Amino acid sequence: GENVEQHPSTLSVQEGDSAVIKCTYSDSASNYFPWYKQELGKRPQLIIDIRSNVGEKKDQRIAVTLNKTAKHFSLHITETQPEDSAVYFCAARVTGGGNKLTFGTGTQLKVEL
Amino acid sequence: NAGVMQNPRHLVRRRGQEARLRCSPMKGHSHVYWYRQLPEEGLKFMVYLQKENIIDESGMPKERFSAEFPKEGPSILRIQQVVRGDSAAYFCASSPSQGQYNEQFFGPGTRLTVL
Numbered sequence: 666g667e668n669v670e671q672h673p674s675t676l677s678v679q680e681g682d683s684a685v686i687k688c689t690y691s692d693s694a695s696n697y698f699p700w701y702k703q704e705l706g707k708r709p710q711l712i713i714d715i716r717s718n719v720g721e722k723k724d725q726r727i728a729v730t731l732n733k734t735a736k737h738f739s740l741h742i743t744e745t746q747p748e749d750s751a752v753y754f755c756a757a758r759v760t761g762g763g764n765k766l767t768f769g770t771g772t773q774l775k776v777e778l
Numbered sequence: 779n780a781g782v783m784q785n786p787r788h789l790v791r792r793r794g795q796e797a798r799l800r801c802s803p804m805k806g807h808s809h810v811y812w813y814r815q816l817p818e819e820g821l822k823f824m825v826y827l828q829k830e831n832i833i834d835e836s837g838m839p840k841e842r843f844s845a846e847f848p849k850e851g852p853s854i855l856r857i858q859q860v861v862r863g864d865s866a867a868y869f870c871a872s873s874p875s876q877g878q879y880n881e882q883f884f885g886p887g888t889r890l891t892v893l
Contacts, residue, residue, distance in 0.1 A: 754821065
């Protein structure tokens with residue numbers, strides 16, 4: 666089955682700096698890659714997603730890139746703010762594999778003042 | 779439009795008891811997914827259901843765990859004879875259809891503690 670690895674596990678940046686979180690996946694049949702943000706004790710919330718027929722997608726300060734050949738995708742947050750502090754999870758969905766998402770292990774992002 | 783609802787939010791059980799977790803999907807959503815999150819870990823898929831059907835239960839332990847999504851009422855994840863290792867946050871998600879790009883909306887989770 667699909668396996669998703671995520672790095673780093675923790676990331677600390679200064680307010681205003683950029684943050685990059687990277688994920689790799691194993692199943693070349695994966696075609697949908699969402700990113701979720703989870704604040705402490707709260708539900709995961711979708712912040713951006715990308716389909717396999719797209720190489721990059723941007724939404725304000727958040728962008729995601731996908732390299733199908735290398736089977737990796739990354740989340741980029743620019744001009745980080747304290748409210749960006751949370752755990753971020755990448756995920757992958759395999760075509761024809763039902764609708765289940767396979768999640769990475771998460772990145773604890775801390776934005777320091 | 780209310781989001782995905784889960785109850786209870788917190789559940790404490792002693793070893794050997796049963797735990798019942800409920801999930802009401804968003805209005806208009808007919809697909810429900812259950813995920814388990816162990817402390818400081820990612821979410822692990824357990825089971826995917828549509829009304830009255832289990833579509834994929836590949837992530838659910840074969841023993842003690844069962845799930846249903848009846849024609850009427852919420853989806854229920856049932857854990858029999860709980861053990862300490864079952865302590866985790868259990869999240870339910872729903873989506874409107876089987877479209878491969880459909881977003882899954884998560885509920886607030888049920889935090890199960892087994893004493």
